[in-house]
Amino acid sequence: MTITSDKVWTRTLAALTVGAAALVLSGCSLLGNVTNTPIDVDPSDGTDTDVFTIKVGDCLNDGTATGEVSTVPTIDCAEPHDSEAYASIIIPDGEYPGEDAVLDQANTDCESEFAGYVGIAYEESTLGYAYYYPTEQSWSSGDREILCLVYDPAGQVEGSLAGAAR
Numbered sequence: 001m002t003i004t005s006d007k008v009w010t011r012t013l014a015a016l017t018v019g020a021a022a023l024v025l026s027g028c029s030l031l032g033n034v035t036n037t038p039i040d041v042d043p044s045d046g047t048d049t050d051v052f053t054i055k056v057g058d059c060l061n062d063g064t065a066t067g068e069v070s071t072v073p074t075i076d077c078a079e080p081h082d083s084e085a086y087a088s089i090i091i092p093d094g095e096y097p098g099e100d101a102v103l104d105q106a107n108t109d110c111e112s113e114f115a116g117y118v119g120i121a122y123e124e125s126t127l128g129y130a131y132y133y134p135t136e137q138s139w140s141s142g143d144r145e146i147l148c149l150v151y152d153p154a155g156q157v158e159g160s161l162a163g164a165a166r
Contacts, residue, residue, distance in 0.1 A: 030065045030132050046073030048080075051132060054147060056117075058085045062149075063086070068135060080156040083130065087113035087148035096139040102146070106131045109147035118150055119165035126166050128153050 015093035048059045048071040054060070061073040075081050089109045092104065110129050114122040122129065129152050134143040150161045 029068050029135050030062065030130060046079075048072070048076035049074040051147075052145075053108075054085050054132075054144065056085050056088055057160070059160070060084070060149070063156075068137075069132070077160045078158060080158050082156055083149040083151040084161050085147055086117035086150045086161070089113070089146040089148070091134065091144045091146065093144065096134075096136045099136070102133050105132050106146045106148075109146060112149070113148055117162055119163045126153075127151065127161065127164070 037114070049058075051069055051072055054072070054074065056097045057077075058074050059077040059079075059081040060083045061075050061081055062069075065072055077084065087110060089105070091105065097105075110131050111122050114125070114129060118125060118127060128152065132145075132147040132149070134145065152161075153155075
């Protein structure tokens with residue numbers, strides 16, 4: 001995925017997210033569907049985890065997640081998984097800055113944090129990134145976190161992508 005594609009997806013998925021927000025009362029939004037392959041969920045696919053408790057280094061089976069979510073399956077990184085949390089960015093308190101400002105910050109900050117976790121600049125990598133971000137609804141409940149996720153556009157990976165340098 002290129003920077004331009006990320007921005008195109010940002011605009012497209014932002015519109016979809018706004019529509020989903022009307023249906024969901026709370027949660028974080030996910031920008032970027034981390035894989036195109038549907039996942040049949042069974043107990044070996046992970047444990048549903050509150051999206052607000054995911055930490056950097058956690059691996060997720062969230063390839064089918066779209067719009068606002070409150071839980072996602074987490075799984076041991078040694079098992080096949082869709083994405084891995086690589087950075088947590090906290091937006092300063094204050095008025096909700098608006099979705100466009102949050103998306104701009106997420107793109108800027110997730111791209112700048114990418115090399116520090118993966119070991120290679122985003123522009124040189126075969127990996128992509130997506131992120132969970134606060135919505136206006138979740139902001140009113142104290143959500144200030146942008147959670148950056150690294151994934152392989154080719155599909156699930158086994159093992160951590162920390163230091164993968166690819």
